[in-house]
Amino acid sequence: MLYFDHCASTPPHEEVIQTIAEVMRIHYANPSSIHQAGANAGHLIDRSRELLAKLFKTKAEEWVFTSGGTESNNLAIQGAARQYAARGKHLITTMIEHASVYETFQQLEKEGFSVTYLPVDELGRVSVQDVEAALTEETILVSVMHVNNEVGSVQPIAEIGRLLAGRPRTLFHVDAVQSVGKLPIDIAGWGIDLLSGSAHKVKGPKGVGILYIKSGLKLHPILYGGEQERSIRPGTSNTPAIVASAKAFRMAMEKADASFGHWRRLRSRLIGHLANVPELVLNGSADGDTAPHIVHFSYPGMKPEVIVHALEQKGFIVSTKSACSSKDDKPSRVIMAMSGDTRRAAGGIRISFGYEHTEDNIDHLAAAIRDTVTELKPMERRS
16 A cells, blocks of 8 residues: 555654654653653753754744644644734735634634635735735734645745735744645744644654744743643643654754655656546646645546545555545635636545655556546546
């Protein structure tokens, strides 16, 4: 079975698994305890924070560990909105954000905040001009993802950061869950105030997220009950998973340059194969500003779960849309924002690569997709 769903989660590195086991075996004390065993565990977490700081060229105290990308996004957005509501209650995001961002803004609307949801073009890209036009004196937060989790479109984060540089009362949050370890990230150079990441997207363990909070910023907590993680994220720290996650982030970022070229070649090869299947429509760009590890196509008129299960029977695991939303049968909000085509949005398939995939794997996957389309064509819905 070949696994092509790395956007949903990744198989962990063997070194990551070994690290978790070793730390669990030796450093099981609560890292918040004042005895030496607790201090030793706490020291490992401090070292993990220092490693993140080195990788991203930031300060160690600017990093908070959470339970995952969803919590990091929620803490960044809710925490910033509520902390700085006295400045204004206008927020900006896009139509294609991950559910953990999009639905958080919807909740804030219910609490009295005003939210502008920016459109995207047919390739899934937001316009810097649209961001600028949406800004008001009341805008306190702009949240734009770096890489879209469904189609892989890359947003102009550096340009948006420059736009906001002269607006110190407007914070800039970036959901980088799908870009850490895949694309370069320059937190300071891009003017980012808040940045979210997730360990299990880079062959680390599930249950650990990271959140960068620029020095001097405060976030209103969304959880209560302890002073861990700068008193804004309480709860007993998961020492083994945090240490292993730091290792996974390091390994991913060290391999990023080599991986980018490899994934780009695989992506071009797969898109070339699929171009010969007329029933399929590519979503997003064939090249240019797009993540190298994601290919998303639609088969208008066909239920995507039928394609997923047909490919699984042939030995290939792919997905429909974000794993967080894959069990609902609604058309993709992302593809609707890009195309306005309900049939296209209801028939999307996402393929995402890992280090281990080869050109031979891609050739076999493409053949399986082509055979699947041929087999399913009589079932195609014409409505």
